[in-house]
Structures are given as C-alpha cells and as structure tokens.
Amino acid sequence: MTARGVDMRPPKAALLLLVVTVLTACESTPTLETDPDPRIVAIHEHAVFADMHAHPSRFHRENIESITAAEIEVYRRSTIDLVVANISSDMAFDGAYVNRDGTEVKEGEYKPAPGEAYALSADRLARLQKTFELGYAVHADTPADVLAARKNNDVAIMPALEGADALEGNIENLYKMHDDGLRLLQLIHFRNNELGHTQTWPYSPGGLTEFGREVVREANRLGIVIDMAHANNETMMDVLELSRHPVIFSHGGVREFTDHDRAVTDEQIRAIAENGGAVGIWPHGRHISTVAEMVDYIEHVIKIGGIDHVGIGSDLRGISRYVIGFDEEANFHAIAEELLRRGYSDSDVGKVMGGNFFRIWQTVSGSGNQG
Numbered sequence: 001m002t003a004r005g006v007d008m009r010p011p012k013a014a015l016l017l018l019v020v021t022v023l024t025a026c027e028s029t030p031t032l033e034t035d036p037d038p039r040i041v042a043i044h045e046h047a048v049f050a051d052m053h054a055h056p057s058r059f060h061r062e063n064i065e066s067i068t069a070a071e072i073e074v075y076r077r078s079t080i081d082l083v084v085a086n087i088s089s090d091m092a093f094d095g096a097y098v099n100r101d102g103t104e105v106k107e108g109e110y111k112p113a114p115g116e117a118y119a120l121s122a123d124r125l126a127r128l129q130k131t132f133e134l135g136y137a138v139h140a141d142t143p144a145d146v147l148a149a150r151k152n153n154d155v156a157i158m159p160a161l162e163g164a165d166a167l168e169g170n171i172e173n174l175y176k177m178h179d180d181g182l183r184l185l186q187l188i189h190f191r192n193n194e195l196g197h198t199q200t201w202p203y204s205p206g207g208l209t210e211f212g213r214e215v216v217r218e219a220n221r222l223g224i225v226i227d228m229a230h231a232n233n234e235t236m237m238d239v240l241e242l243s244r245h246p247v248i249f250s251h252g253g254v255r256e257f258t259d260h261d262r263a264v265t266d267e268q269i270r271a272i273a274e275n276g277g278a279v280g281i282w283p284h285g286r287h288i289s290t291v292a293e294m295v296d297y298i299e300h301v302i303k304i305g306g307i308d309h310v311g312i313g314s315d316l317r318g319i320s321r322y323v324i325g326f327d328e329e330a331n332f333h334a335i336a337e338e339l340l341r342r343g344y345s346d347s348d349v350g351k352v353m354g355g356n357f358f359r360i361w362q363t364v365s366g367s368g369n370q371g
C-alpha cells in the first residue's frame, strides 16, 4: 500500500486500523520474540526440540475436552516438535481435579472404587485423542511421526502417565493404554503405588515390587519410555538394573545446588547416564529464579553425566511459577540462547533442547537412526 493510499483513507477507518493494530500488538506476548534467533533456527533444523514433561492446558485436571489450539501455539513459537503430555494417574486417589460434569474433587477428599483410577486416566487419554482429531497437534505414535510432523510445522504429542497408579496392578491395563496411544510411563508420582516408592514425604524404604518389575519388562518389550521422576532411590536403582533400555528422569533439579526431594544426586545422574538415559531439568520458579540458574543445573548434569544425558522437562501447567525468562509463555529459546552465550556448540545445544530425549525414544522404540 502506498503512502498516498493511506493519506486518502477516511479518518474513521484510519482510527479503526490504529485500534486494530494496537489490540493485535497487545495480544501478542511481548516477552517472546516472534522471529527466533537465526542461530536457534539453524540448530532446530538438525535437532528435534522436545519437552520431556508437561501438562499442556492442564488437560489432566481441568474440565476441558482437549488441549487448546492456543496452547499448542505456545509450543510452536518455541519450535518445540515433541511434547510429553502427562496424565497424573494418581489423581483418582489424591484429588485436585474437575470431573466432566464440572464437580471439583478437592485434594485428599476422595477414595476411588476399583476401576476408577483407570477410567479417569483413560478419559484423559481420550482428551489427547480429541486434540489430534481436532487437528491441533499430531499423535507422537512413533519417532518417524515426529519427523514427519515437524516438516509440516506441526507439534507432536506423546501421551504419558505421571504415576502408573491407573494400571491398578493389572498388566492388561498397560496393554490397553498402549493400544490407546500411551508411549511414556512415569512409574511413580506422589504416592507409593503397586510398582514402587515415591521420592517425596512420607518417605518409606523399598524399591520395585514384583508388579513394578513386570511393568518395566513389558514397557521395554512394547517400546514405552520409562520415566523414573518422583521415584525414590531404591526404586530408581532397581529400574536401572532391570531395564534393557535407557530410562529417563524427566523433570527435577540437582542436589548439588538444592536439598529438595525432587532433585537428583550425582550418583543418580551417573547411573542414568551410564544406562544411556537422560535427566530433564525443570524451570521451576519456586526452586530457582532465572533461566541462567536453570542452565547452571543443566551444566551440572553435563559435568557429571555428559552432554548426551540431559534435557528439559518444563512441567508446563503442572506448576504455578516458572523462572524469569521462561515464564508462562514457555520461552524454550531463552534456554538455548543462554547455552549459546556460554559457548556450547550448535550440536550440543540441539542435544539439550531435545535431541537426547528423541535419541532415547528411538532406541527404546527400536527405531533408531531415523534422523
């Protein structure tokens, strides 16, 4: 449009244009660049970017039919290709969720009848399926699907359970959920379950149960990624000894810098790295305050376990406060920028941003070396 054309516009229309322009500017998130750093774009061309642990749109706890298109946009802006979407499968026991009919189940107010934990989680799996049906995201059924999706600028979602409580001690439930798209299984969440023991209070001694061992073996056979986040040390060590495949610890901190229960020790980092897996660091605003601090944690995992054994687990919408610079908009690029600032190579940044996690999934699913 020429300047002359603008001049000829009636004043009312010009004012409307101004209002629309201002409103559009307000809607876009000011803290996130719309055009990412060209160096990050170049890194992304050679590496899958992944979020190892999230609850997009709080789909597991809110009364919604699917993850929203707007939430998928949050990931697209950060060029994230693969998102692990977690159903907290101990919700049936611990509460803090909204039913389909809008009734709110408060924390600790409810004891489920047999079959309910499975049914509740199956309902959340159906919400993920709905997200795919609506075309907001695609199902990360295989690693090849992620590679295809990113060519179309699509985000792929990997359905996961946070806590295998929904299995209710029955291996058939694992088979059913695998058929329904489950591709990652975090064994333990906030309670001791049929598989093993939790990392947080109230602490109790003990590792993997017989059922836990059966689940690890079957997850290995089915190519489901095993996640040890929230498991106590004995359970973790049992899993590492038994698993034929690399396993992950998707989201947490490091004990080097914090005494928090959800932080991993150097011994655990070493054991996970030796097994070929990875530790995901989270941007939890109640434990750390800036992206730089988060990258200090990432660097510690690199120092102890090596560059091939670290990733990012945002816990998006599962926690209430994020570090400054990551924020509610989930600015993953800020992490890549900080790594570049510290002198990491493009290839190393790609590994942290999701390359390592994707490689692990390829190994676990038996579809390695596809990209």
Ligand SMILES: [Zn+2]
Pocket (backbone or CB within 6 Å): 162, 229, 230, 251, 315
């Ligand atoms: Zn968690």
